[in-house]
Amino acid sequence: DAKTTQPNSMESNEEEPVHLPCNHSTISGTDYIHWYRQLPSQGPEYVIHGLTSNVNNRMASLAIAEDRKSSTLILHRATLRDAAVYYCILSPPRGSTLGRLYFGRGTQLTVWP
């Protein structure tokens, strides 16, 4: 399983942007970068995913380094509801078993009012 490295915890104030980093130096050329988050007492929730280009959706943006060895999840304006554990995960491309996602420890994001 491909490995990712994330800080154990980060903090932010409400309504400020948050940049959550992830290192994946052993990423292969076809691995997708996925982000999920897990709110307290809930199941993981999909946030965003990408391959090479930066991606935006209604929840967040994903900035992928040119060499793909790192990526950053960007929450543009943190809310209290964004307090969660954020997981950066590499997964093989279409044609493989997508569900075999390996979750690491993730980053615990604390949002202060």
Next chain:
Amino acid sequence: DTAVSQTPKYLVTQMGNDKSIKCEQNLGHDTMYWYKQDSKKFLKIMFSYNNKELIINETVPNRFSPKSPDKAHLNLHINSLELGDSAVYFCASSQDRLASGLTGELFFGEGSRLTVL
């Protein structure tokens, strides 16, 4: 309507008992999964079924037996429960085992917390 629903949400039982956790998805997805989250919060895949066929079976004791009566349901039966089985078990589904359409998304249930005494 809950997309992926699991029952029961909480389960407390004695060592040696047999118990089941049920999962149903109403998303029309082809593939369903069981994940286990231990006390250290690590989330690990256990099983995956695609159209009632087992496609992922990680190194899980054979006391754990998944059963998929149809593609909308994936149940987990655990025999001879041990203390180490205490965890939160998450069911998930995706469009198919190749990729979830354009999103590559897994949908998770809210989890079933199993406590073995």
